[in-house]
Amino acid sequence: MLDITLTDSGYGQPMTKPDTDFELGSFLPYRMTVAAERLSAGLAKRYRNEFGISVAEWRVLVHVADAGAVSIREIHQRVHLEKSKASRAASHLEATGFLIKEVNGSDRRLVALKLTAKGVALMRELQTIALDYQSRLDELVAPYKSALEKALDAIMEDDF
Amino acid sequence: MLDITLTDSGYGQPMTKPDTDFELGSFLPYRMTVAAERLSAGLAKRYRNEFGISVAEWRVLVHVADAGAVSIREIHQRVHLEKSKASRAASHLEATGFLIKEVNGSDRRLVALKLTAKGVALMRELQTIALDYQSRLDELVAPYKSALEKALDAIMEDDF
DNA sequence: AAATACTCGTTTCATCTGCAACGATTAACT
DNA sequence: AGTTAATCGTTGCAGATGAAACGAGTATTT
Numbered sequence: 155m156l157d158i159t160l161t162d163s164g165y166g167q168p169m170t171k172p173d174t175d176f177e178l179g180s181f182l183p184y185r186m187t188v189a190a191e192r193l194s195a196g197l198a199k200r201y202r203n204e205f206g207i208s209v210a211e212w213r214v215l216v217h218v219a220d221a222g223a224v225s226i227r228e229i230h231q232r233v234h235l236e237k238s239k240a241s242r243a244a245s246h247l248e249a250t251g252f253l254i255k256e257v258n259g260s261d262r263r264l265v266a267l268k269l270t271a272k273g274v275a276l277m278r279e280l281q282t283i284a285l286d287y288q289s290r291l292d293e294l295v296a297p298y299k300s301a302l303e304k305a306l307d308a309i310m311e312d313d314f
Numbered sequence: 315m316l317d318i319t320l321t322d323s324g325y326g327q328p329m330t331k332p333d334t335d336f337e338l339g340s341f342l343p344y345r346m347t348v349a350a351e352r353l354s355a356g357l358a359k360r361y362r363n364e365f366g367i368s369v370a371e372w373r374v375l376v377h378v379a380d381a382g383a384v385s386i387r388e389i390h391q392r393v394h395l396e397k398s399k400a401s402r403a404a405s406h407l408e409a410t411g412f413l414i415k416e417v418n419g420s421d422r423r424l425v426a427l428k429l430t431a432k433g434v435a436l437m438r439e440l441q442t443i444a445l446d447y448q449s450r451l452d453e454l455v456a457p458y459k460s461a462l463e464k465a466l467d468a469i470m471e472d473d474f
Numbered sequence: 475a476a477a478t479a480c481t482c483g484t485t486t487c488a489t490c491t492g493c494a495a496c497g498a499t500t501a502a503c504t
Numbered sequence: 505a506g507t508t509a510a511t512c513g514t515t516g517c518a519g520a521t522g523a524a525a526c527g528a529g530t531a532t533t534t
Contacts, residue, residue, distance in 0.1 A: 176441045178376045178393055182451050183357060186350035188394050189469045193343040196474070216338045226513055233338055234348050236492060241513055263499045263512040281336045290474050291342050298468070301461030308458070309349045314356070314450050368520095386483055396522065401483055423482040423529045480531070490521065501510070 197287050205276065206250070210235055210243040212280065214267070218253060219277045223266040225258065252276055357447050365436065366410070370395055370403040372440065374427070378413060379437045383426040385418065412436055 178184050194209065201207040207215070213233040218224055221232075226244060230237040244267055247253045252273035258264035269277065295302055338344050354369065361367040367375070373393040378384055381392075386404060390397040404427055407413045412433035418424035429437065455462055 175380060176376055176437075176444065177380070178373060181444065181448060182455075183350070183353040183447075184373070184393075185466050185470075186346065186353050189466045190343070190346035190350040191394075192469060193346050197343060213338060213344070216336055220335060220337070227511085233344075234351075237513070238492065238515080239490095241515090242490090245514085261500070261512085265513065277336075284336065284341065287343075288341060294468055294472055294474055295342075295465045298461040298465035301458040302465045305455045305458035305462040306345050306349045308454055309352060310345075312454055314454055387481085397483070398485085398522065399520090401485090402520090405484085421482085421530070425483065476534085478531100478533070480529105482527105482529080484526085484528105486525075487523095488521100489523105491519085492517105493519105494515105494517090496515080497513100499510100499512075501508100503508075504506090 193291065197284065200283065201280065205280065207276075207280070208243065208246075210239050211247055214240060214243045214247060215252065215269070215273065215277055215280065218267050218269055219274070219281075223256075223258075223268050225264040225266065227264070229267075247273070353451065357444065360443065361440065365440065367436075367440070368403065368406075370399050371407055374400060374403045374407060375412065375429070375433065375437055375440065378427050378429055379434070379441075383416075383418075383428050385424045385426065387424070389427075407433070 198209050198212075201209075201212055213235055214229055217229050217233050221228070226237055226240050229235060229240045229244070233240075235243070244253065244255060244265075248255050251270060253267050253269050256266045256268065258266045292299065358369050358372075361369075361372055373395055374389055377389050377393050381388070386397055386400050389395060389400045389404070393400075395403070404413065404415060404425075408415050411430060413427050413429050416426045416428070418426045452459065
């Protein structure tokens with residue numbers, strides 16, 4: 155498709171349209187990014203406003219709650235967080251009393267993150283909210299759920 | 315599931331596990347976010363290394379290429395970019411000679427972004443790469459493609 | 475027409491981000 | 505053992521980010 159309004163009179167001159175069409179709205183990376191932002195937005199906002207917890211902190215909390223005493227490195231690998239981001243999230247959670255940072259006895263380079271009782275209580279609240287949220291989402295995507303999961307698996311596993 | 319290693323001896327004391335399990339790995343907002351990052355990463359890196367173009371700039375380019383003379387506001391609404399981000403992306407694209415910014419004649423608050431010939435040439439290259447990328451992705455998610463699209467539509471359209 | 479309210483794009487500011495460098499610790503090698 | 509290499513978490517830094525404020529322009533109201 156060639157646009158007749160083109161004025162290709164040299165470098166630096168204004169053009170209104172190129173000769174091909176590309177729809178961002180049907181470009182998968184774009185669509186996935188926007189959809190993911192939308193999915194996270196509601197929950198993230200609530201966590202921030204009601205508990206002062208960021209997404210990074212939420213991920214740290216989940217992993218510590220699930221795996222017990224973990225290192226920064228482990229969080230970095232398991233929940234897709236840059237190690238500096240994981241470190242800062244953990245420090246902030248420690249500062250706000252939701253977890254403690256100890257030195258790992260057998261390897262003193264490692265840190266051992268553990269929830270405090272306050273952290274456990276927080277997690278109980280956050281999990282309840284997250285599970286509610288998840289069930290609303292499940293309802294929304296119910297007809298496509300299994301294909302969606304498989305597509306996500308394919309994206310995560312394959313190299314491209 | 316109750317973890318017997320709990321030492322709930324008061325506030326601020328270390329805990330190893332809470333009494334419920336929550337799997338981040340099966341939490342849709344998390345999965346979508348990570349998958350979206352993965353989908354964008356390859357292309358974004360290439361655009362950045364080979365052309366010095368950010369994701370925001372890429373979105374601006376696509377919309378200007380598709381819609382001709384557009385305002386910042388229009389970009390903001392159409393391609394899911396904060397207006398300050400759109401403004402900065404446009405300024406950088408102007409500084410590097412890929413587009414020009416004019417004042418809209420009928421409403422002088424508005425800006426009119428138009429590709430330069432250099433911008434059109436860039437877009438031709440970027441689009442080719444993007445379409446190649448898209449076709450590899452399509453291949454990857456082929457079995458789930460239509461369900462995936464419907465799921466994304468549902469996420470974008472519904473309120474939850 | 476004057477006053478007020480709104481809109482647009484930019485910029486300011488405080489915060490966030492990712493990368494690289496760093497000190498501390500442990501592992502590997504000779 | 506002593507040297508070198510690797511790993512861990514933190515931090516310094518430069519650039520990115522989002523929200524709010526701002527000036528310039530336009531719409532609306534009186």
